[in-house]
Amino acid sequence: MTFKVFGGKLLARLGVFLLMFAFLCSGYAADVFMVSAAETADESGTEDPSDADSSAGVQEEYNMLEMPDIEDGTATERGLLSSGTAASILGEILNMLDQGERKIKDCEVEKIPDQIYTGKAIRPSVKITYLGYSLRRGTDYTLTYSANTRVGTAKVKITGKGRYTGTKTVSFRIVRKGTASSGSSSGSASSSSQTKTKKFTVKLSTASYVYNGKYRKPTVKVTAGGKSISSRYYTVKYTDNRGVGNAIVTVTGKGDYKGYTGTAVFKITMKKAVISGVKSNAAGELTVKVTGDAQADGYQIEVCSRKTFSGTIKKETLRSGTSLTITGLESGRKYYIRIRSYKKVGTSNWYSEYSTVRTATVK
Numbered sequence: 001m002t003f004k005v006f007g008g009k010l011l012a013r014l015g016v017f018l019l020m021f022a023f024l025c026s027g028y029a030a031d032v033f034m035v036s037a038a039e040t041a042d043e044s045g046t047e048d049p050s051d052a053d054s055s056a057g058v059q060e061e062y063n064m065l066e067m068p069d070i071e072d073g074t075a076t077e078r079g080l081l082s083s084g085t086a087a088s089i090l091g092e093i094l095n096m097l098d099q100g101e102r103k104i105k106d107c108e109v110e111k112i113p114d115q116i117y118t119g120k121a122i123r124p125s126v127k128i129t130y131l132g133y134s135l136r137r138g139t140d141y142t143l144t145y146s147a148n149t150r151v152g153t154a155k156v157k158i159t160g161k162g163r164y165t166g167t168k169t170v171s172f173r174i175v176r177k178g179t180a181s182s183g184s185s186s187g188s189a190s191s192s193s194q195t196k197t198k199k200f201t202v203k204l205s206t207a208s209y210v211y212n213g214k215y216r217k218p219t220v221k222v223t224a225g226g227k228s229i230s231s232r233y234y235t236v237k238y239t240d241n242r243g244v245g246n247a248i249v250t251v252t253g254k255g256d257y258k259g260y261t262g263t264a265v266f267k268i269t270m271k272k273a274v275i276s277g278v279k280s281n282a283a284g285e286l287t288v289k290v291t292g293d294a295q296a297d298g299y300q301i302e303v304c305s306r307k308t309f310s311g312t313i314k315k316e317t318l319r320s321g322t323s324l325t326i327t328g329l330e331s332g333r334k335y336y337i338r339i340r341s342y343k344k345v346g347t348s349n350w351y352s353e354y355s356t357v358r359t360a361t362v363k
Contacts, residue, residue: 112172200262270352
């Protein structure tokens with residue numbers, strides 16, 4: 001350490017400081033120091049007027065350290081100092097004595113607690129001490145923040161100023177609301193802290209497609225907690241998105257939204273069935289021809305005497321080929337005919353849209 005004299009004699013001041021530290025550690029009042037200092041001066045037998053002035057200055061300076069009365073129940077103890085206060089005063093003493101260069105890397109930096117994500121730059125305060133002495137921002141150091149706008153680990157670079165030299169970097173976490181650690185540490189979140197559900201809400205540009213043999217990929221709109229999420233924070237995967245049936249869209253978060261997931265479903269249906277011809281070749285019969293669809297497992301044919309297809313409807317199924325003759329119809333009556341194709345997917349039949357309605361009169 002390099003010591004500087006602030007006035008008076010260095011040895012006399014050093015003696016006072018050492019006496020103060022000794023009594024502080026054992027919890028005595030600050031005014032006891034003054035008595036000890038005075039007794040020490042008397043025993044030395046020195047009557048130098050300049051020394052008297054210096055001692056008066058010291059007396060006046062340390063009277064300011066006298067602690068206020070602290071009530072404990074009905075009793076009052078005057079001037080007792082806590083160990084924390086003693087350490088703080090000791091730091092101030094050492095700071096006054098040691099006027100040499102200090103390195104920031106030798107300072108103690110209190111851990112920064114988790115910070116809640118706001119979408120803006122976050123700059124928490126930093127508490128820095130050197131042997132109990134609290135450094136002052138702008139006088140003893142400056143701070144530079146980085147990676148402090150997104151969820152994740154942010155950094156603070158502490159750069160020494162004045163008598164403090166060098167740099168030191170510490171980190172803190174930026175977390176989403178509901179995931180912050182309950183403690184003051186910037187480390188991992190406490191196991192007792194509650195984590196909100198990481199779920200995306202996924203909306204698709206199209207809910208249904210008609211089969212065309214190509215892969216279908218509707219665009220997605222992703223939100224989390226009502227907030228729209230940029231595509232740079234997620235990936236999209238399509239499953240079963242070519243054939244007839246339900247297709248699945250899975251959205252997986254990344255970056256700031258790592259751990260988030262969401263799904264949505266859309267349909268791929270059979271294309272509209274087509275009747276290629278209807279003819280009555282015999283009494284009470286109608287022959288219906290369809291345009292073949294390679295995706296279809298069969299066709300459902302409906303015949304009704306009413307164009308609204310209400311009342312009695314005669315239904316037949318064409319399981320192979322492209323034509324079917326329907327019997328048991330009333331001769332001379334006009335009938336309305338429509339069809340729809342179907343495909344079995346899993347345990348269910350998926351149907352196409354109904355064809356355009358055709359008409360025919362039975363012989």
